[in-house]
Amino acid sequence: MTLSIENKMGEFDAIRPYDDAEVPAVLARLFADRQFLDILTRFRFPRLAGPFGWALKPLIARRLNKEVRGIESVSALQDKIETYVDRTIERATDGVTYSGVEQLKAGCSYLFLANHRDIVMDPAFVNYAVYHAGLPTPRIAIGDNLLQRPFVSDLMRLNKSFIVHRSLTGRREKLAAYQLLSAYISHSIRNDGQSIWIAQAEGRAKDGDDRTDSAILKMFHMSRKDEDFAAVIASLRLVPVSISYEYDPCDQAKARELCIRATTGEYVKSPGEDDTSIALGITGYKGRVHINFGEVVDSGFTDSKGLAQELDRRILAHYRLFPVHYLAYSMWAERDPALEVPSAEQVFPAAEVARARQEWQKRLDACLPEQRPYMVLQYATPVRNQYRVKAGLPL
Structure with a gap:
């Protein structure tokens, strides 16, 4: 299903962000x-x-x-709330750094594909980096499971979010939704000149294992199946983004979920759990945060599986490891002795490691004993992954 330009607005109305003409009415409704x-x-x-x-x-x-x-207008609204966003970031972090943003060109739109650790702050930090570089912020993909209340949907769509329908169960409905999503992403980048942010996989990587779902890459191609896969990807200017948090405000909740899932085989969210995660992710202490924008993927990948492996390699290679990651890896039962991973003291100044050790112990102490291995897992896995990339080993 390839959508024509003439009918695009009607086709995309159910998922697109609000446009400038809609801003006053939506604000009044909010x-x-x-x-x-x-x-x-x-x-x-x-x-x-x-x-x-x-x-x-x-x-x-x-x-x-x-x-x-x-x-x-949406841009005027973003300018207005930026000071509040900056204040929130300053209160909840020890500083945000970013690299690679200088490679992004003004007047050029991109498809930012990022690892996913926090529901709201992942795209917020990408927005932060892009906004302060003087570039237009991207449109943000958000799952409809997070938009249960009308005002939440209004808020997100005012802030350039578009809807990914994940709650559909029928095969035909899912296929139609992904066709529409594929067409919208392509149209946004190629016709509207608006960048897109989307997570590399559905749901957060709660175990710290950042991997690209090849089904998402296939989705990018769905609305243009008559074109070569590599050519479609090249036209979208795909940029892998690595988002690194020194500390995850939701790490204890993630450890609990992983533990319950491992011992019972399933985990059922309680009512309002997503709201709690969102609030904690925004306001909770994160330590330092680093965002890396990789180079545009312009090599000819002929299939989604090969492209996913390359994206994983790039995202993991540029993930900023902090002392806490090395501390967790040193106590991880599943660490790989074949990997030459140095100790935290070999990589960072002693005073920095001492501060990290104190914060790390505090987090471990807050965990129930049976949940601590899952806390360790979250912080240790990125170390294993990055050193496997460095050694040229398969992931």
């Missing part, structure tokens, strides 16, 4: 949404929200309307 105002009230005034919420909500709505008065 500030009248009781659930949205209730969450803001509880976040801003946790002690007063219960007894005085009825009085605070109208005040917050008026303040929000005043803040966004005159904003009539």
